[in-house]
Amino acid sequence: MEESCTLANSATACIAERQDSIQTAGTGRTRIHCTTDSLAGSVSQRACVFCGARVVLNPVTDAVHLVHGPIGCATYTMDIRGSLSSGSELFRTSFSTDMKEKDVIFGGEKKLAACIDELVAKYHPPAIFVYATCVSGMIGDDIVAVCKAASARHHTEVIPVESSGFISGNKVVGYRAAAEALLTLIRPKEGEIIEKTRKVNFLGEYNLAGEMWLARRYLAEMGIEINVAFTGDSTVAALKKAPSACLNLVQCTGSMHWVASNLERTFGTPYMDVNFFGPENTAESLRRIAAFYNDPAITERTEALIAREMKRIRPEIEKYRAKLRGKRAAIYLGGAYKAIAIIRQLRGLGMEIVLSGTQTGNVDEYENMSRILSEGTIIIDDANPAELEKFLLEKHVDVMIGGVKERFLAYKLGIGFVDHNHDRKDGLSGFSGAVRFAREVYVTTCSPVWKCLHTPVPGGNTHGQ
Amino acid sequence: MASEAAAQTPAQGRVKETNENQCNMCMPIGGVVAFKGIENAMVLIHGSQGCSTYMRLFNVEHFNEPVDIASSSLNEKQTIHGGEANLKKAMDNVIRVYQPKVLGILTTCLAETMGEDIDRIVASYIEEKKISGIDIVPVPTPSYSGTHAEGYWAAVRGIVAYYARPAQSHRRINVIVPNISPADLREIKRILGLMGLEYTLLPDISMTLDRPWGGKYQKIPPGGTPTAAIAEMTGAPVTIQFGSTCPDSLSPGKYLEDEYHVPLVNLPLPIGLGNMDLFMKTLHKISGNPVPDELVTERGWLMDAMADAHKYDADGVPAVYGEPELVYALTSTLAENGAMPAVIATGSKNSLLAERLIPLTEGADEPPVLIEEADFASIEDAAIRAGVNIAIGHSGGKMLSERHDIPLLRIGYPIHDRMGGQRILSAGYRGTLAFLDTFTNTLLNHKYATYRQKIKREFCTPEGM
Numbered sequence: 036m037e038e039s040c041t042l043a044n045s046a047t048a049c050i051a052e053r054q055d056s057i058q059t060a061g062t063g064r065t066r067i068h069c070t071t072d073s074l075a076g077s078v079s080q081r082a083c084v085f086c087g088a089r090v091v092l093n094p095v096t097d098a099v100h101l102v103h104g105p106i107g108c109a110t111y112t113m114d115i116r117g118s119l120s121s122g123s124e125l126f127r128t129s130f131s132t133d134m135k136e137k138d139v140i141f142g143g144e145k146k147l148a149a150c151i152d153e154l155v156a157k158y159h160p161p162a163i164f165v166y167a168t169c170v171s172g173m174i175g176d177d178i179v180a181v182c183k184a185a186s187a188r189h190h191t192e193v194i195p196v197e198s199s200g201f202i203s204g205n206k207v208v209g210y211r212a213a214a215e216a217l218l219t220l221i222r223p224k225e226g227e228i229i230e231k232t233r234k235v236n237f238l239g240e241y242n243l244a245g246e247m248w249l250a251r252r253y254l255a256e257m258g259i260e261i262n263v264a265f266t267g268d269s270t271v272a273a274l275k276k277a278p279s280a281c282l283n284l285v286q287c288t289g290s291m292h293w294v295a296s297n298l299e300r301t302f303g304t305p306y307m308d309v310n311f312f313g314p315e316n317t318a319e320s321l322r323r324i325a326a327f328y329n330d331p332a333i334t335e336r337t338e339a340l341i342a343r344e345m346k347r348i349r350p351e352i353e354k355y356r357a358k359l360r361g362k363r364a365a366i367y368l369g370g371a372y373k374a375i376a377i378i379r380q381l382r383g384l385g386m387e388i389v390l391s392g393t394q395t396g397n398v399d400e401y402e403n404m405s406r407i408l409s410e411g412t413i414i415i416d417d418a419n420p421a422e423l424e425k426f427l428l429e430k431h432v433d434v435m436i437g438g439v440k441e442r443f444l445a446y447k448l449g450i451g452f453v454d455h456n457h458d459r460k461d462g463l464s465g466f467s468g469a470v471r472f473a474r475e476v477y478v479t480t481c482s483p484v485w486k487c488l489h490t491p492v493p494g495g496n497t498h499g500q
Numbered sequence: 501m502a503s504e505a506a507a508q509t510p511a512q513g514r515v516k517e518t519n520e521n522q523c524n525m526c527m528p529i530g531g532v533v534a535f536k537g538i539e540n541a542m543v544l545i546h547g548s549q550g551c552s553t554y555m556r557l558f559n560v561e562h563f564n565e566p567v568d569i570a571s572s573s574l575n576e577k578q579t580i581h582g583g584e585a586n587l588k589k590a591m592d593n594v595i596r597v598y599q600p601k602v603l604g605i606l607t608t609c610l611a612e613t614m615g616e617d618i619d620r621i622v623a624s625y626i627e628e629k630k631i632s633g634i635d636i637v638p639v640p641t642p643s644y645s646g647t648h649a650e651g652y653w654a655a656v657r658g659i660v661a662y663y664a665r666p667a668q669s670h671r672r673i674n675v676i677v678p679n680i681s682p683a684d685l686r687e688i689k690r691i692l693g694l695m696g697l698e699y700t701l702l703p704d705i706s707m708t709l710d711r712p713w714g715g716k717y718q719k720i721p722p723g724g725t726p727t728a729a730i731a732e733m734t735g736a737p738v739t740i741q742f743g744s745t746c747p748d749s750l751s752p753g754k755y756l757e758d759e760y761h762v763p764l765v766n767l768p769l770p771i772g773l774g775n776m777d778l779f780m781k782t783l784h785k786i787s788g789n790p791v792p793d794e795l796v797t798e799r800g801w802l803m804d805a806m807a808d809a810h811k812y813d814a815d816g817v818p819a820v821y822g823e824p825e826l827v828y829a830l831t832s833t834l835a836e837n838g839a840m841p842a843v844i845a846t847g848s849k850n851s852l853l854a855e856r857l858i859p860l861t862e863g864a865d866e867p868p869v870l871i872e873e874a875d876f877a878s879i880e881d882a883a884i885r886a887g888v889n890i891a892i893g894h895s896g897g898k899m900l901s902e903r904h905d906i907p908l909l910r911i912g913y914p915i916h917d918r919m920g921g922q923r924i925l926s927a928g929y930r931g932t933l934a935f936l937d938t939f940t941n942t943l944l945n946h947k948y949a950t951y952r953q954k955i956k957r958e959f960c961t962p963e964g965m
Binding site for chain 2: 050488
């Protein structure tokens with residue numbers, strides 16, 4: 036259709052202004068343009084600050100999550116994560132102050148206070164997170180003051196999350212807002228001393244499809260206990276004990292590096308990056324955690340665990356590898372840490388990565404990504420459907436790894452698709468998750484459906500297509 | 501108790517401040533669906549990036565199609581200094597990449613709170629860029645003043661008002677539809693064809709949001725109502741509008757009647773024998789043609805099925821929720837099958853629903869509870885009190901199943917946790933029959949899966965006494 040998009044020249048943006056956000060690995064081009072606001076009208080796949088804050092905090096299971104704004108913000112993020120809970124299910128209820136015209140004109144503070152009162156009376160939650168949205172921010176509702184007054188009135192924690200959506204189209208800014216709220220929650224009371232233990236916190240792990248529970252099982256076998264995860268299957272009380280950990284593991288780096296460095300500054304807790312996507316990453320992460328403890332017994336148990344699990348999954352992975360070898364994959368995900376892990380996983384399955392991009396990666400992450408990708412691979416920040424369509428076709432992609440919004444574009448182009456989003460129902464982490472991931476890549480890449488779709492219409496009539 | 505309350509107050513609002521688990525979405529997403537039913541149209545949301553991404557996500561999951569929605573991606577700076585430059589840049593980029601013939605501009609609460617004058621911005625853009633051959637249609641849709649149902653009607657009315665101009669009288673009748681499935685639209689078109697009528701269907705998502713496989717992927721899917729036909733709706737002999745609950749201020753049919761003297765026949769959706777007969781009677785009167793054998797046979801099949809199922813259906817105690825127009829049609833369908841809903845709920849307010857329901861529900865053994873501005877907490881409360889045993893509506897009601905083991909018959913918009921929301925057929929005699937079978941079988945499924953245990957518990961164990 037549009038000329039710029041049908042040019043044979045690879046890695047050409049559909050909108051000239053987007054050109055600096057697209058590069059090919061190994062061409063020695065200047066730094067990729069990223070972490071900026073999305074270009075208006077580009078049909079970015081990104082969400083908003085509020086969304087970023089909500090996805091990070093929402094798995095706190097026994098808290099009330101109250102969205103202060105008109106209805107849409109709450110509706111679209113209702114039960115947004117596939118986070119599982121071992122206890123309270125309160126976090127899955129989506130609370131909204133449901134601002135109406137009069138609240139926008141006269142201010143929404145009164146309504147917010149009334150909602151908090153109502154929720155305290157009904158649920159007696161240990162904490163309420165109050166999320167600011169575009170409109171409550173725009174009209175200048177002082178949610179900090181309302182929360183403070185409500186805290187005093189009810190002797191419960193009412194914590195403002197400063198996540199007005201318009202601050203940026205970048206979820207990372209919302210991660211920060213959530214992080215601030217978390218730090219407010221875990222700040223010990225004046226004079227309170229929290230004893231250090233031998234336990235670890237697991238930051239940036241949201242217990243999607245029980246992934247935290249799986250990691251907890253591995254660590255338990257090694258002899259290490261998880262204190263609390265941020266924020267998968269966490270409770271307010273457990274989070275308050277976060278300072279007692281001796282080590283913070285950081286998985287989703289985009290959302291949690293800042294928290295980890297803060298905890299290090301405040302409580303002297305060191306942190307290390309871990310990654311449980313893919314068997315190699317999982318094994319390496321477990322080894323690094325074991326090394327931190329510097330305890331031969333832990334090391335021994337860790338090696339035994341890794342050896343056993345690797346042995347168990349190897350034949351299964353091999354089975355899929357044989358089918359997938361040489362297939363071409365595209366990756367477009369929210370955060371870079373996951374994209375990088377998946378590059379490695381797909382490589383492990385003998386596949387070639389021809390496109391890799393994220394919504395929220397930063398320069399360092401892209402440089403890291405560029406280093407590990409083979410020459411000619413397209414790297415893209417904040418992609419839009421037109422660019423994805425163009426590159427999926429140009430690069431003859433067999434399978435795409437992405438979020439829901441890209442799924443049907445891939446299908447329309449006859450390309451397999453694997454959801455790696457935060458609503459997933461099947462765990463993809465750890466050793467078991469690696470097998471599951473391989474299977475998901477296989478069943479879609481090699482589905483008999485694609486062959487069926489290319490059968491001609493009987494009688495040769497193509498009308499109606 | 502529920503019935504007493506209902507008798508005293510035919511329409512009860514949500515009595516609490518907080519909206520807990522939202523039953524409706526925001527205005528612009530309704531507007532998006534309306535614009536997607538116009539030929540060669542693209543849509544742009546003036547607001548922050550997140551809004552358009554959420555709306556894409558919901559539509560993608562419901563229709564199982566790529567649904568591109570652009571955003572002006574407002575950020576903090578523009579919220580202070582005005583979003584004109586961003587909106588203009590967004591129009592530039594959308595026009596460049598999508599090359600639409602129609603560009604719908606919808607506002608968010610943010611843009612409306614900022615006081616953005618989109619009419620003026622669009623006019624100045626057209627003048628500056630000397631735009632021709634593209635119709636840019638602005639429609640204000642601030643979500644604090646209505647739900648997606650109102651947003652849909654506002655956009656359809658806005659589209660009609662934009663294109664309407666005096667036209668020569670012609671034979672094509674106007675058929676204006678609420679947000680119903682592509683499958684329903686195709687059925688309505690088939691019926692109109694069988695009755696020998698020429699028509700303009702507005703809007704028409706039957707092909708744009710349910711694309712058959714095959715052919716080259718197009719960024720703007722082919723199909724939709726041609727704008728030339730919309731312009732000539734003013735010369736139609738009559739408008740049939742399935743908008744029995746649509747307030748006059750939002751009614752596209754009313755606009756055509758007031759401004760161009762096109763007589764308006766407001767009908768309920770043709771779901772249910774009575775509603776469908778009303779539709780056929782109207783078409784017979786307009787066309788002078790007899791109802792063809794094919795439809796008479798289908799009517800007979802439906803009636804036969806009603807007789808077959810009526811005793812099972814009488815055990816149904818339904819809760820029906822969703823957009824007012826669908827809720828009305830389903831209530832009437834259930835009532836005529838002896839399964840009067842116990843709870844009738846909609847997220848909307850000020851629709852004519854309450855008034856229209858009176859003739860249906862008066863004289864019921866148990867008068868239903870009607871909830872406007874409903875959330876799922878209020879629906880859940882009412883459903884439990886009334887002993888509801890089947891819920892009927894969109895995916896938002898999944899908690900009724902999860903928490904209370906009330907089976908959910910999915911119908912309406914959005915269906916994001918099951919396959920094929922776009923293919924659910926419930927209009928026409930055939931569609932009604934499909935709905936009725938699903939209804940009866942959902943009841944039977946649940947009954948047959950539980951009756952042995954239930955009876956055993958009641959009569960065979962000591963605690964049952």
